Amino acid sequence: MSAAKRALPVTRREDFAEWYQAVIDAADMAEASGVRGCMIKPWGYKIWERIQRRLDDDIKATGHDNCYSPIFIPIELIQKEASHVEGFAKEMAIVTHHRLETQDGKLVPAAPLESPLVVRPTSEATITPALKRWIHSYRDLPVKINQWANVVRWELRPRLFLRTSEFLWQEGHTVHATAEEAMEETRTMLNVYRSLVEDFMAIPVVPGVKSPGERFPGAVETHTIEAMMQDGRALQSGTSHYLGQNFARAAEIEFVDRDGQLKIAHTTSWGFSTRLIGATIMVHADDDGLRLPPRLTPYQVVIVPIMRGEAQRGDVVAACEALARSLRAQSYADEPIRAFVDLRAENSTTKRWNWLKKGVPLVCEIGPRDLQGGQVAVHCRLDICARGVAQNLAEFITGIPQVLGNFQTTMWNRRADIATK
Amino acid sequence: MTVDDVTSLDAVRRYFSEKTGFVRAKWSGNPASEDLLKEFGATIRCIPYEQSGTAGRCVLTGESATTDAIFAKAYEGAPRNGSTNAQTPPGSKTVFWIYPRIFLSVLCRGPSTP
Numbered sequence: 001m002s003a004a005k006r007a008l009p010v011t012r013r014e015d016f017a018e019w020y021q022a023v024i025d026a027a028d029m030a031e032a033s034g035v036r037g038c039m040i041k042p043w044g045y046k047i048w049e050r051i052q053r054r055l056d057d058d059i060k061a062t063g064h065d066n067c068y069s070p071i072f073i074p075i076e077l078i079q080k081e082a083s084h085v086e087g088f089a090k091e092m093a094i095v096t097h098h099r100l101e102t103q104d105g106k107l108v109p110a111a112p113l114e115s116p117l118v119v120r121p122t123s124e125a126t127i128t129p130a131l132k133r134w135i136h137s138y139r140d141l142p143v144k145i146n147q148w149a150n151v152v153r154w155e156l157r158p159r160l161f162l163r164t165s166e167f168l169w170q171e172g173h174t175v176h177a178t179a180e181e182a183m184e185e186t187r188t189m190l191n192v193y194r195s196l197v198e199d200f201m202a203i204p205v206v207p208g209v210k211s212p213g214e215r216f217p218g219a220v221e222t223h224t225i226e227a228m229m230q231d232g233r234a235l236q237s238g239t240s241h242y243l244g245q246n247f248a249r250a251a252e253i254e255f256v257d258r259d260g261q262l263k264i265a266h267t268t269s270w271g272f273s274t275r276l277i278g279a280t281i282m283v284h285a286d287d288d289g290l291r292l293p294p295r296l297t298p299y300q301v302v303i304v305p306i307m308r309g310e311a312q313r314g315d316v317v318a319a320c321e322a323l324a325r326s327l328r329a330q331s332y333a334d335e336p337i338r339a340f341v342d343l344r345a346e347n348s349t350t351k352r353w354n355w356l357k358k359g360v361p362l363v364c365e366i367g368p369r370d371l372q373g374g375q376v377a378v379h380c381r382l383d384i385c386a387r388g389v390a391q392n393l394a395e396f397i398t399g400i401p402q403v404l405g406n407f408q409t410t411m412w413n414r415r416a417d418i419a420t421k
Numbered sequence: 422m423t424v425d426d427v428t429s430l431d432a433v434r435r436y437f438s439e440k441t442g443f444v445r446a447k448w449s450g451n452p453a454s455e456d457l458l459k460e461f462g463a464t465i466r467c468i469p470y471e472q473s474g475t476a477g478r479c480v481l482t483g484e485s486a487t488t489d490a491i492f493a494k495a496y497e498g499a500p501r502n503g504s505t506n507a508q509t510p511p512g513s514k515t516v517f518w519i520y521p522r523i524f525l526s527v528l529c530r531g532p533s534t535p
């Protein structure tokens with residue numbers, strides 16, 4: 001077959017932006033929903049859930065508790081932090097009514113609100129006053145909370161995952177007695193992000209501190225991890241802010257310290273969003289579709305039964321399910337292997353391509369002939385070739401942790417020495 | 422990760438006109454100088470934790486400087502290239518490209534062909 005033929009209608013070199021969209025379509029990850037925001041489809045959401053689960057564990061392991069704050073911000077609350085508001089004012093959604101009425105057969109908003117509500121672009125404006133209510137003395141500190149939420153920033157030029165008017169993220173907010181402790185928190189959380197992006201997602205980053213011109217509005221220091229995309233452009237991939245006493249002073253978060261003095265607290269905030277799914281695409285995908293590192297991917301092995309006629313159907317399906325069970329009994333990176341048997345009524349070649357374009361590391365095929373030979377045909381997503389590699393079934397099962405480990409390392413190495421164009 | 426070192430404004434200009442990626446260079450920290458990078462469509466991405474500790478001249482201002490900074494073109498806000506909402510109708514162009522591939526791959530199928 002010709003080496004030039006690729007599964008996507010457009011290559012990275014031809015048009016990076018079109019290619020990015022083609023990867024999302026081919027992997028069936030998300031779509032523009034027809035209204036503001038994007039519809040994250042099951043495969044895109046599964047990837048987010050993998051990120052979310054690992055990050056949530058790390059957030060809890062570093063001593064934070066999850067909570068939830070309201071989506072609506074009273075306009076007078078958001079006005080409190082002038083420089084902060086300035087950064088977001090041009091992209092805010094505002095709720096002005098709370099009822100619909102029918103007039104001349106059309107629905108129109110009725111019952112205007114006395115004071116409009118902003119749909120949160122971030123939650124400092126609601127969380128900071130809550131923190132003030134909870135904190136009175138040094139005994140109440142530190143407060144370390146996190147929330148998983150959706151936020152809205154009205155984008156004029158949206159792009160799936162990278163910039164959408166509504167997106168999902170986590171935002172951490174902490175309050176400390178001293179600047180040193182808050183600085184340490186800022187660095188700790190940047191390291192949590194760095195480990196997630198490098199070790200889990202196999203994306204190399206440069207960690208550092210933002211220059212004043214690139215700092216989060218209202219922060220004293222913004223720490224960042226910067227990743228390089230395949231088109232040679234950088235993507236800010238996670239930020240952790242030391243806010244000093246700026247926000248605490250505006251919200252009057254004061255506490256009585258050990259020495260009996262009333263002091264202003266030091267705060268931090270840090271966030272990580274679905275944007276990193278976009279980074280995963282722009283770093284790892286190729287002209288055949290998405291590629292997912294084994295630690296991140298929702299499924300590490302997908303098993304496709306090959307069936308001609310009904311006669312051997314039962315045996316083939318049973319063999320596929322037995323393989324999935326054997327794989328799940330093994331573990332890689334402290335988790336059971338994630339194996340999935342695709343029993344859809346679709347032809348096997350279509351199924352195989354579906355999963356390769358979704359970025360699954362290994363796609364296995366088992367047909368009647370394999371049953372006799374104790375074999376499995378394995379397609380590796382690192383470098384797609386037309387033929388599956390025939391492997392002894394028992395050896396494939398015992399070798400799977402090693403194979404996935406090598407796969408993760410190879411993806412990392414290829415990105416770590418990514419050539420700049 | 423490849424990071425290219427540059428030591429003059431000319432080299433920065435040459436770099437971003439020929440290619441893109443991470444550039445490491447000395448920076449004085451002078452906030453006004455950040456705007457100079459706009460000419461190349463680049464920004465200061467960060468002052469990396471990992472510093473060389475060497476002394477040199479700021480590539481933007483010529484002042485003496487010890488701080489390394491990382492410059493790059495970046496995804497800020499909505500990406501500017503290409504159409505932002507281009508939705509390929511599912512299966513239109515894709516089918517055209519994939520079918521020959523499926524056809525060929527069936528012909529060359531490995532040992533599991535029944």
